Amino acid sequence: MSPNKNSDKLVYMLNHIGKVFALKPQDQAVAEITDHLKKFWEKRMLVQIFNHVEAGGAGLDPLPKQALQNMMAQSAQTSVN
Amino acid sequence: MGLIQEIDYGTKASNATKLVTLRIDGATITVPEGTSVMRAATELGTQIPKLCASDMLDSYGSCRLCLVEIEGRAGTPASCTTPVAEGMVVHTQNAKLAKLRKGVMELYISDHPLDCLTCSANSNCELQDMAGAVGLREVRYGYDGANHLDSVKDVSNPYFQFDPAKCIVCSRCVRACAEVQGTFALTIDGSGFSSKVSPGIGEDFFSSECVSCGACVQACPTATLMEKSVIEMGQPEHSAVTTCAYCGVGCTFKAEMRGEELVRMVPYKDGKANHGHSCVKGRFAWGYATHRDRITKPMIRAKITDPWQEVSWDEAINYAASEFKRIQANYGKDSIGGITSSRCTNEETFLVQKLIRAGFGNNNVDTCARVCHSPTGYGLSKTFGTSAGTQDFDSVEDSDTILVIGANPTDGHPVFAARMKRRLREGAKLIVVDPRRTDLVHSPHVNADYHLALKPGTNVAVVNALSHAIISEGLADEDFIRDQCDWNEYTEWAEFILRPHNSPEAVEKLCGVPAQTIRDAARLYATARNGAIYYGLGVTEHSQGTSTVLAIANLAMLTGNIGRKGVGVNPLRGQNNVQGSCDMGSFPHEFPGYRHVSNASVREIFEKDWGVSLSAEPGLRIPNMLDAAMDGSFMGLYIQGEDIVQSDPDTQHIVSGLSAMECVVVQDLFLNETANYAHVFLPGCSFLEKDGTFTNAERRIQRVRKVMSPKNGYGDWEITQKLAQAMGLDMHYNHPSEIMDEVARTTNSFAGVSYDLLERMGSVQWPCNELAPEGTPIMHIGAFVRGQGQFVIADYLPTDEKTGPRFPLLLTTGRILSQYNVGAQTRRTENAQWHEEDLLEIHPHDAELRGVKDGDWVKLASRAGETSLRVKLTDRVAPGVVYTTFHHPITQANVITTDYSDWATNCPEYKVTAVQVSLSNGPSEWQTSYMAHAAESRRIGAIAAE
Ligand code: SF4
Ligand code: SF4
Ligand code: SF4
Ligand code: FES
DSSP: OOOOSHHHHHHHHHHHHHHHTTTSOHHHHHHHHHHHHHHHOOHHHHHHHHHHHHTTOTTOOHHHHHHHHHHHHHHHHHHHO | OOOOOOOOOSSOOOOOSSEEEEEETTEEEEEETTOBHHHHHHHTTOOOOOSSOOTTSOOOOOSOOSBOEETTSOSOOBTTTOBOOTTOEEEOOOHHHHHHHHHHHHHHHHTSOOOGGGOTTTTSOHHHHHHHHHTOOOOTTOSOSSOOTTOOOBOOSSSEEEOGGGOOOOOHHHHIIIIIIOOOOOEEESSGGGOEEESSTTOOTTTSSOOOOOHHHHHOSSSSEEEHHHHHHOOOOEEEEEEOSSBTTOOEEEEEEETTEEEEEEEOTTOTTTTTOOOHHHHHOOGGGGOTTOOOSOEEOSSTTSOBEEOOHHHHHHHHHHHHHHHHHHHOGGGEEEEEOTTSOHHHHHHHHHIIIIIISSOOEEEGGGGTTHHHHHHHHHHTSSSSOSSOGGGGGGOSEEEEESOOHHHHSHHHHHHHHHHHHTTOEEEEEOSBOOTTTEETTEEOSEEEOOOTTOHHHHHHHHHHHHHHTTOOOHHHHHHHBOHHHHHHHHHHHTSGGGSHHHHHHHHOOOHHHHHHHHHHHHHSSSEEEEEOHHHHSSTTHHHHHHHHHHHHHHTTOOSSTTOOEEEOOSBTTHHHHHHTTOSTTEETTTEETTOHHHHHHHHHHHTSOOOOSOOOOHHHHHHHHHHTSOOEEEEESOOHHHHSSOHHHHHHHHHHOSEEEEEESSOOTGGGGOSEEEEOOOGGGOOEEEEOTTSEEEEEOOOSOOTTSSOHHHHHHHHHHHTTOOOOOSSHHHHHHHHHHHOGGGTTOOHHHHHHHSEEESOOBTTBTTOOSSOOSSSBTTBSBOOOOOOOOOOSOOOOSSSOEEEEEEOOTTOOTTOTTGGGSGGGGGOSSOEEEEOHHHHHHTTOOTTOEEEEEESSOEEEEEEEEOTTBOTTEEEEEOOOTTTOGGGTSOSOBOTTTOOBOTTOEEEEEEEOSSOOHHHHHHHHHHHHHTOBSOOOOO
């Protein structure tokens, strides 16, 4: 069944994106996923998925999870500066 | 303004480069070799009498009216079949020729009713004109001999009639059906006096193979084949050139009028997309514009369960604006957004996105292209550097092998299909990749060399396997790749493609197409002098839509099939202005011209022009808007000319999202399905009632011209402008041309476009700017727009929508010729006669297993929902696959489709849904309750109970 809860949906979408880039070397794959999210995801969706990562990130594949963690670290950095 | 009269040169133009000089009636003329004497004379302004000739058709030479004398040649040759020669001296008129011509006319007229005064073609009849031209004054044979005057009329076609009594058996109709349309529905039965035109043995037009394209009606020189609208209303008295509002071919028509009433639409020979041809939709199905269902007064209601109340324009606009402002005050700036329409003009789309970006202050704008061609934009811009097809339609005339993937052009893009079929009859090879046996696979005089009837959802695997076969057999065009692409990326990609899982043998197991067929098809495409790819929604509407577009682009680069006539990658766009709506900045992450909102220098261009600061963050896509509505953070939506409840997947999800919103504003011709969930209804106007431009699938920008006053009072652009003003935006255009001027000054690929240019050139293909002042028919010549072509690895990932014991069949969806998209327009025309309901196509074997017979009602169930419809048994679909259209709201085919979508663009996976089919006795519970709700919510003006 396609996922129903919104955060489940986002996890599903992210894993799908992750699989597309999975053939690339890990760094490059993470960078491509990050780039994709920055280009296309609205901030409500990002906030929601960041919250999900903070809560443990259940269901997220390693590549998208890494991309999200990088983005979160980066935005923490920007807000500190 | 008069009636636009196009010259009929009698025979087609010659493309030869060598020129020939001759003398006709004492005047000298130079024309390309191969031109007929008739055409050369017409170019000089001399009209040689003719009946069987037309410049839409190959010359035929049967009527013998166009005789001329040529010095040094014996007899009186027919000028339509005689090519010019250097130094030739031609006489078109003398006593001998006049006598011969009179004799011919006498014979024709003796078997023709003399009811000119009451004939529907009076004043527009070539026979009448020719009688005048040859000076016919008497008919020596009398009218008492055997004749056809009592023949019975065939009125079965809803749009035109066939009156054999008036037929002169010139065979123009038969040739038009064969040569122009390629349907071969008509024949001349019998011979000599008893010969007559026939649409099949014992059949009338309606039940014949005829697809009602109208080519024969246009070709007929008499009133034999005549539009019923002309018979009813009389001959038109003025006309304007405009563009069809149905599909992405973008045919040009003359809208022929009497006063403000449209009499008929006649395809325009100068139209660069259609060259004088048309299909049943654009030619005949315009009656919806005046259909009684049209809403012409604005309406509002507080709750979607209330009946509608008609109000003034000011009241409706102010109500919508105050609601949007209230919602933003309560839920934040990002709580509202809008949807642009691929049916509206470029100017209207531009305004809607401007209203949202500048007036709403966010980028929550999306378009229905989300559900059709968004993967095209993503895939082609990544690989080639532009979000558009590479060729013009004329390019197909130079193609040697045509690869059609996931497209059914004879139904979806009929006029282009007619041209493609002409090229195929000339000998081009054809490969069709489609789960269903479409008409292109096998139709009169067209047979696909290979049909790759793949299992739905395996496009990427098959296209990669084609590339695998090409590389492994040494057929890659390495010179092209080295010259124009990034070689390192190529080698990395080639290494991936050569992995065993991409071999035809491995892919055969996934897609069901024999490896040998894949290899043969690959060879045919790779070794063609010019190989062209055309694809449609069968490519994009998948969870791997973007990956397939990438794989297709890779395949074209691999074989060097880019950057000249006859080759290329060509998306066949569904709706008339899909290309334009995307160009005009309808996506939430892009400004007009496909420039990302985070690009500060681009933002600055618009901020300066619009005098507001703009958001640098991407907005919500349609499915995300609905999700956000359910979460309570998105509460207001302005929808121009779209019906997302019917056209988007997973209807129940859409309905819940819309129901959760506090203000939904729908602007449309009709109370569509989405309007059932709206609070404000702003009546829109038809393409006949406004000025603007559409951009077709070949990037061609064409004028839409107003031929009647808007029945609702305003053009759609004016309504958006009113709403923008009420939202506090400084927006004041006097005419859509000023909007195009703004597009041109803010968007480089449109920099040279203006209404003046369009007036001069008729149409132009973008990019049109200082580098290409007359536009760009073919892109990427010599170099890719992005610099070097980029090979992008796109691996096959099976969809998560899988068959299993509960849902063992795969449903795929599509459209048919007579209907358009959700059918809101075409269902309100006589086209409904060809398609009264959506049917489920099922293979006889699958039907038998389920005890289902042709015409039975069945329940179609998926994981998302269920609906009921009737079945049609056919082996067009393979066992295991079922197929339906989505033209009727009662079918609710999208109750079945899931919300799985493309990884990159969220384009929904319409083309693959696991389903089960079982016998049922009528409409499902959802259908019944939905229809009850629809009827309830369409009530207008009833006074609410106290
Ligand atoms: S309407 Fe078109 S398809 Fe039908 S008979 Fe005429 S030319 Fe052929
Ligand atoms: S129907 Fe018209 S076009 Fe066809 S043969 Fe008769 S006169 Fe000619
Ligand atoms: S629907 Fe398409 S093919 Fe048919 S007339 Fe209109 S633009 Fe042309
Ligand atoms: S027009 Fe030339 S033979 Fe008929």
